[in-house]
Amino acid sequence: MRYIDHHAHMASRTTDDYAQMALTGCVAVTEPAFWAGWDRSSPEGFDDYFRQLMEFEPKRAAAAGMQHYTWLGMNPKESDNREMSIEVLRRIPALLPGPTVLGIGEIGLNRVTTNEITTYTEQVALAAEHGQLVLIHTPHLEDKLKGTRITLDVLRQFPALPAGHVLVDHAEEHTVEAILDGGFWAGLTLYPQTKVSAPRAVDMIEKYGPERLLVAGACDWGPSEPLAVPKFIAEMRRRRHSEALIHRVVFENPVQFLGQSPKFRLPAGVTAAAATQAG
Amino acid sequence: MNRQPHPSPLSPVELVDEYFIENRNRIVEVAAFLDRLDRADASIARTDYRVRALADAIGVLSSTSPRRVQDIQLLLSDPTTEPRPALDRKGAVGAWARPEGGR
Numbered sequence: 152m153r154y155i156d157h158h159a160h161m162a163s164r165t166t167d168d169y170a171q172m173a174l175t176g177c178v179a180v181t182e183p184a185f186w187a188g189w190d191r192s193s194p195e196g197f198d199d200y201f202r203q204l205m206e207f208e209p210k211r212a213a214a215a216g217m218q219h220y221t222w223l224g225m226n227p228k229e230s231d232n233r234e235m236s237i238e239v240l241r242r243i244p245a246l247l248p249g250p251t252v253l254g255i256g257e258i259g260l261n262r263v264t265t266n267e268i269t270t271y272t273e274q275v276a277l278a279a280e281h282g283q284l285v286l287i288h289t290p291h292l293e294d295k296l297k298g299t300r301i302t303l304d305v306l307r308q309f310p311a312l313p314a315g316h317v318l319v320d321h322a323e324e325h326t327v328e329a330i331l332d333g334g335f336w337a338g339l340t341l342y343p344q345t346k347v348s349a350p351r352a353v354d355m356i357e358k359y360g361p362e363r364l365l366v367a368g369a370c371d372w373g374p375s376e377p378l379a380v381p382k383f384i385a386e387m388r389r390r391r392h393s394e395a396l397i398h399r400v401v402f403e404n405p406v407q408f409l410g411q412s413p414k415f416r417l418p419a420g421v422t423a424a425a426a427t428q429a430g
Numbered sequence: 431m432n433r434q435p436h437p438s439p440l441s442p443v444e445l446v447d448e449y450f451i452e453n454r455n456r457i458v459e460v461a462a463f464l465d466r467l468d469r470a471d472a473s474i475a476r477t478d479y480r481v482r483a484l485a486d487a488i489g490v491l492s493s494t495s496p497r498r499v500q501d502i503q504l505l506l507s508d509p510t511t512e513p514r515p516a517l518d519r520k521g522a523v524g525a526w527a528r529p530e531g532g533r
């Protein structure tokens with residue numbers, strides 16, 4: 152089954168991972184800018200990283216027969232550093248017209264500090280001002296509930312930013328309802344140890360239905376799984392859900408959300424009509 | 431929230447057939463972890479907030495709440511609402527250090 156992984160840190164992955172994803176039906180990935188696992192020492196480090204996301208990764212993806220799009224922003228883990236954040240944000244508007252840049256992301260909170268909230272709020276304002284889609288990271292583990300609440304509170308201060316243009320990612324059972332109730336898209340991140348397992352993601356689809364729900368692997372430099380989405384598909388089949396429902400979650404939904412950017416093109420050979428049918 | 435649930439077509443018995451073994455395994459793993467801690471130092475179950483949180487979560491497992499996952503997620507969450515004034519460390523640990531005996 153064709154699928155789209157809307158949150159894949161391919162810069163951390165090998166060419167073999169691209170090939171495996173393509174072999175399992177992945178036709179497009181979108182890659183949010185994130186923390187490398189260590190702090191960059193200068194804003195110029197971000198220049199190079201953004202160039203990698205905008206120029207190098209699309210070539211690697213194309214070699215595997217996949218589309219590659221990106222999101223630019225100051226990641227939550229480094230966003231407490233205000234000096235660096237101001238420099239990085241200054242660079243973003245000039246990069247937004249890039250042909251594969253879908254919007255601002257992944258932005259949001261990590262330890263829910265006042266500095267992080269300031270940087271996050273500035274980036275939401277930037278997205279609203281430039282009419283961009285937004286991809287938001289919500290904090291891990293014990294910080295997720297509090298961080299998600301504040302994340303949503305800030306979004307509500309920007310009525311110019313339509314809720315349907317915002318994806319609040321890494322939702323779990325205790326945050327997904329508030330995100331969906333706000334009219335936002337909710338992303339379920341399939342991680343082997345934290346976030347959501349495939350069976351729990353299927354549980355949430357069963358409980359809330361597929362509307363405005365997305366799943367992704369978020370494969371990065373930590374324990375994570377490039378083939379998380381096909382494993383989710385297998386779990387949906389194990390639960391004996393219809394192919395039409397599975398297709399809706401792993402293909403039609405991302406097309407609907409990402410397609411709000413005029414830069415997002417359907418993969419070659421897929422028409423808009425076919426995109427909304429089981430396949 | 432006005433949303434359309436999509437229940438699994440599997441019957442209750444089929445759900446048990448499908449998921450019993452892996453969940454049996456999980457609960458044995460938790461028991462083994464607690465025994466391992468006891469062998470190391472039985473008092474850690476009282477002194478380490480993460481192990482205390484786990485014990486509270488185990489209590490939720492035997493409740494009849496229809497929202498056990500949410501209940502456990504909340505129990506493991508920071509319930510405060512004020513931002514941290516400064517960054518203390520980069521990462522979360524998985525449980526909130528609530529005062530001993532407090533909720």
Ligand SMILES: [Zn+2]
Nearest residue numbers: 183185257369
């Ligand atoms: Zn990410």
